[in-house]
Amino acid sequence: MKRALAVLVALASVVSSVPVGAAPLAHREVLPNGIVLLVAERPAVPIVAVRVLMRAGAVYDPADRAGLANLTGAVLTRGTAKRTGPELDSAIEFVGGSVEAGAGRDSLTVSMTAQKKDLALGLDLVSEVVLTPTFPEAEVARKVSEIQAAIKRSEEDPGTVAARALGRLVFDGHPYGRPVEGTRDSVGRLTRDDVVKFYRERARPDTTVVAVVGAVTVDEARREIMARFGSWARPADPPVAVAAAAAPAAAREETVKRELTQTTIMFGRQAIVQTDPDYFPMAVASYVLGGGSASRLYTRVREESGLAYSVYSWVAPWRHGASFAVSSQTRTAETPKVITMIREELARMGREPVAERELTLAKQYLIGSFPLRLDTSGKVADFLVAIEDRGLGLDYADRYKERIGKVTAADVQRVAAKYFAPAAFSLVVVGETK
Amino acid sequence: MIHRPYTRRRYNRTVRIAILPLLIVSLLAPSAARAADRVVAATLDNGLRVLLLEDQRSPIVSFQLWYRVGSRNEHRGSTGIAHFLEHLMFKGTSSHGPKEFARLVEQNGGQNNAFTSQDVTSYYVDIAADKLDLVIELEADRMQNLLLDPKEIASEREVVIEERRTRTEDDPGGFLGEEVSSIAFKAHPYGAPIIGWMDDIKRVTPEEIRAFYKSYYVPNNAIVVAVGAFRAADALEKIKKRFGRIPRGKVPPPILAVEPTQNGERRVLVKKQAELPIVYMAWHVPNHTSDDAVALEVLSTILAGGRASRLYRDLVYQRQLALEAGGDNAYFSLDPNLFWFWATPMPGQTPEKLETELGAHMERLKTEPVTDEELARAKNQIEAAFVYQEDSIHQRASLLARFELLGGFALKDSFLAKVRAITAADLTRVARTWFAPERKSVGVLVPKS
Numbered sequence: 001m002k003r004a005l006a007v008l009v010a011l012a013s014v015v016s017s018v019p020v021g022a023a024p025l026a027h028r029e030v031l032p033n034g035i036v037l038l039v040a041e042r043p044a045v046p047i048v049a050v051r052v053l054m055r056a057g058a059v060y061d062p063a064d065r066a067g068l069a070n071l072t073g074a075v076l077t078r079g080t081a082k083r084t085g086p087e088l089d090s091a092i093e094f095v096g097g098s099v100e101a102g103a104g105r106d107s108l109t110v111s112m113t114a115q116k117k118d119l120a121l122g123l124d125l126v127s128e129v130v131l132t133p134t135f136p137e138a139e140v141a142r143k144v145s146e147i148q149a150a151i152k153r154s155e156e157d158p159g160t161v162a163a164r165a166l167g168r169l170v171f172d173g174h175p176y177g178r179p180v181e182g183t184r185d186s187v188g189r190l191t192r193d194d195v196v197k198f199y200r201e202r203a204r205p206d207t208t209v210v211a212v213v214g215a216v217t218v219d220e221a222r223r224e225i226m227a228r229f230g231s232w233a234r235p236a237d238p239p240v241a242v243a244a245a246a247a248p249a250a251a252r253e254e255t256v257k258r259e260l261t262q263t264t265i266m267f268g269r270q271a272i273v274q275t276d277p278d279y280f281p282m283a284v285a286s287y288v289l290g291g292g293s294a295s296r297l298y299t300r301v302r303e304e305s306g307l308a309y310s311v312y313s314w315v316a317p318w319r320h321g322a323s324f325a326v327s328s329q330t331r332t333a334e335t336p337k338v339i340t341m342i343r344e345e346l347a348r349m350g351r352e353p354v355a356e357r358e359l360t361l362a363k364q365y366l367i368g369s370f371p372l373r374l375d376t377s378g379k380v381a382d383f384l385v386a387i388e389d390r391g392l393g394l395d396y397a398d399r400y401k402e403r404i405g406k407v408t409a410a411d412v413q414r415v416a417a418k419y420f421a422p423a424a425f426s427l428v429v430v431g432e433t434k
Numbered sequence: 435m436i437h438r439p440y441t442r443r444r445y446n447r448t449v450r451i452a453i454l455p456l457l458i459v460s461l462l463a464p465s466a467a468r469a470a471d472r473v474v475a476a477t478l479d480n481g482l483r484v485l486l487l488e489d490q491r492s493p494i495v496s497f498q499l500w501y502r503v504g505s506r507n508e509h510r511g512s513t514g515i516a517h518f519l520e521h522l523m524f525k526g527t528s529s530h531g532p533k534e535f536a537r538l539v540e541q542n543g544g545q546n547n548a549f550t551s552q553d554v555t556s557y558y559v560d561i562a563a564d565k566l567d568l569v570i571e572l573e574a575d576r577m578q579n580l581l582l583d584p585k586e587i588a589s590e591r592e593v594v595i596e597e598r599r600t601r602t603e604d605d606p607g608g609f610l611g612e613e614v615s616s617i618a619f620k621a622h623p624y625g626a627p628i629i630g631w632m633d634d635i636k637r638v639t640p641e642e643i644r645a646f647y648k649s650y651y652v653p654n655n656a657i658v659v660a661v662g663a664f665r666a667a668d669a670l671e672k673i674k675k676r677f678g679r680i681p682r683g684k685v686p687p688p689i690l691a692v693e694p695t696q697n698g699e700r701r702v703l704v705k706k707q708a709e710l711p712i713v714y715m716a717w718h719v720p721n722h723t724s725d726d727a728v729a730l731e732v733l734s735t736i737l738a739g740g741r742a743s744r745l746y747r748d749l750v751y752q753r754q755l756a757l758e759a760g761g762d763n764a765y766f767s768l769d770p771n772l773f774w775f776w777a778t779p780m781p782g783q784t785p786e787k788l789e790t791e792l793g794a795h796m797e798r799l800k801t802e803p804v805t806d807e808e809l810a811r812a813k814n815q816i817e818a819a820f821v822y823q824e825d826s827i828h829q830r831a832s833l834l835a836r837f838e839l840l841g842g843f844a845l846k847d848s849f850l851a852k853v854r855a856i857t858a859a860d861l862t863r864v865a866r867t868w869f870a871p872e873r874k875s876v877g878v879l880v881p882k883s
Contacts, residue, residue, distance in 0.1 A: 046821060368542060371562070372543075
């Protein structure tokens with residue numbers, strides 16, 4: 001979960017900033033069977049990164065089958081009509097490439113990286129994995145015990161424990177409230193039939209996004225993708241809809257006892273998705289509060305008080321909901337002090353306008369750092385499938401820059417007053433508790 | 435940057451040990467050979483080494499400053515001082531106040547961070563190429579004019595202590611790694627943790643930190659590497675103009691300690707709150723100066739590079755004895771270091787069983803040649819990783835620096851040729867030479883019931 005969270009947070013930060021007057025990021029077209037194909041040519045380095053994003057994330061897990069999407073992703077590369085899992089590993093690793101699959105909250109993504117000379121092999125493997133997975137019984141059983149062991153081990157990581165508990169409090173009643181990887185019990189109940197049924201129902205061309213980025217032309221990418229995915233038939237029935245997350249009844253607090261020298265403190269609440277106009281002031285507000293090493297929390301909790309090594313806040317927008325969180329780790333004895341400081345700084349964001357200097361720094365950072373976030377083919381491919389899946393459009397880049405540029409101190413205060421009121425946050429504390 | 439504060443000022447070793455086996459390949463991979471031709475290299479009159487490589491694909495630059503100082507340069511009683519100083523490098527100079535560095539970088543859309551390892555302390559700023567002047571000014575300024583205000587030191591000391599709690603006291607893997615290093619080395623400073631022992635962090639004085647800064651933060655002990663959208667000739671002029679004003683310092687003291695040959699197995703058993711046991715095994719191996727070092731790199735790839743590797747396929751996949759298992763060589767280490775093996779037993783498996791199995795893999799390498807397919811795959815993985823690194827200006831810069839530290843950035847050009855020349859017999863020979871049972875240190879962490 002920690003890794004999944006980190007990836008989502010990273011993705012959020014990628015999605016939330018955009019190029020300054022850049023050329024279109026990619027070519028986009030819809031193939032006859034509904035696949036959205038995105039191609040970005042980066043000819044300088046002879047490698048290609050491919051992503052196939054399917055709408056088959058944990059948000060579609062049945063309530064009594066938490067962890068199903070995650071298990072499906074884990075077993076997807078473990079056998080196809082043509083190859084066993086080990087044969088597939090050997091084939092791609094022999095050329096120094098990689099084929100991976102994994103599910104997050106919203107989607108299940110197959111990722112491939114290879115040198116240009118090995119593109120045909122890489123795409124063959126990706127198409128076998130997507131179109132003809134066999135989900136062998138023995139491989140399902142292996143992954144079930146592996147995932148159960150990984151969940152057990154993650155219980156020793158306070159950040160993961162806190163994030164899991166917070167997710168449950170913040171998204172109570174919505175699939176986002178359940179851990180992507182499930183629980184040891186829920187995963188133990190999953191069967192091969194569950195996996196096969198889930199994948200059959202969820203994987204379909206008309207909700208699939210394919211990004212091909214690197215030393216490849218648009219024509220070549222279209223030809224190679226069509227040759228492998230062109231005959232993937234679109235089902236007659238419409239894709240399943242997911243309900244947006246409803247706000248939970250009330251903020252709650254939870255403590256989890258662990259024999260540790262520090263406590264992990266995590267505040268969280270639901271926030272807003274990227275299609276909401278308030279998302280832009282929200283992004284600026286979060287940056288001012290706890291985004292970087294010039295932020296208010298970093299300055300007060302770390303620089304001035306020496307109370308923590310890590311303290312930060314972040315907005316995590318997904319497709320059907322979003323969260324805003326603040327986290328820190330401090331020595332056990334100082335836990336109440338750090339909690340108080342975070343509450344005070346949250347409240348201050350809504351009570352008084354941010355200083356011009358803070359506002360400018362946040363806006364210039366969010367706008368100016370964009371090119372750094374898209375500096376490799378892999379990062380560009382991740383970005384492209386994410387903005388397509390969330391319906392943000394290829395012009396999101398320019399829009400974002402423009403919107404962030406227009407955010408005023410009054411906007412930040414208004415959004416903070418609405419979303420940063422401390423009483424609305426749930427709180428999880430992991431560590432030695434009195 | 436939202437996810438970055440987590441890793442701010444990380445120190446290297448724990449990260450390396452904790453990460454997937456495949457990392458070995460990425461750590462290994464320098465820029466492609468063809469790039470070396472275009473590197474503009476210069477040594478300024480004050481001894482500062484400068485490496486510049488134009489990459490015009492995006493309007494950005496990665497500017498990195500690598501100081502030849504790490505925990506290797508520390509002494510008993512003041513461990514952690516290199517890492518502590520790294521934190522203090524963000525605490526202001528006479529011309530830029532305590533929070534100005536981060537503020538200036540961020541408000542110019544840049545990202546910055548630093549890490550301390552056993553051998554080096556490295557600082558980077560990745561930023562729009564037209565901000566190069568600003569970065570040169572900031573880095574040159576803090577090479578010479580750091581304030582080291584006692585009040586800032588007092589408050590940052592608490593931050594470093596919290597960092598140690600996160601990374602070591604409260605992290606079973608970090609905790610065990612520290613214990614194993616400390617029994618593996620009895621003379622060389624590699625035995626001490628990069629972050630320092632807790633009592634040393636609490637004790638070290640501002641005067642000692644100031645002296646450490648004066649000794650090691652001098653132009654003749656540093657390498658500037660920049661890759662990005664600039665004209666190398668222009669960038670070199672700018673660097674000369676600003677850094678050239680800083681006087682050459684005394685040659686920093688040499689590392690005199692030599693680790694004696696290990697004469698018997700060493701072990702440590704740790705009981706700690708954890709969910710699953712951990713096993714670490716570490717052998718003393720040579721570094722890049724030995725002809726055996728490249729073979730050890732290939733060997734570690736065969737053992738731990740990906741899902742087709744031996745440890746994953748046997749221990750994780752086929753027999754399901756381990757949740758994860760891996761290995762890591764120390765090719766880039768400035769002094770001879772350790773070849774690590776690790777495994778996390780699956781629930782129901784014991785650490786003893788995993789230790790036996792890891793040992794059996796090592797013994798097999800001594801008696802049975804690896805297959806042609808395994809050898810070819812490992813070489814291809816290493817070679818492909820070279821190519822992948824080319825995609826990121828940050829990685830291109832880091833790898834130039836890593837080879838420069840070994841003796842010259844051009845060493846990366848001969849590296850692949852050496853990898854390609856490795857034979858199965860070489861691997862058998864190095865396994866027999868270096869993986870003797872009496873040169874092994876073993877650490878086992880058992881969850882406290």
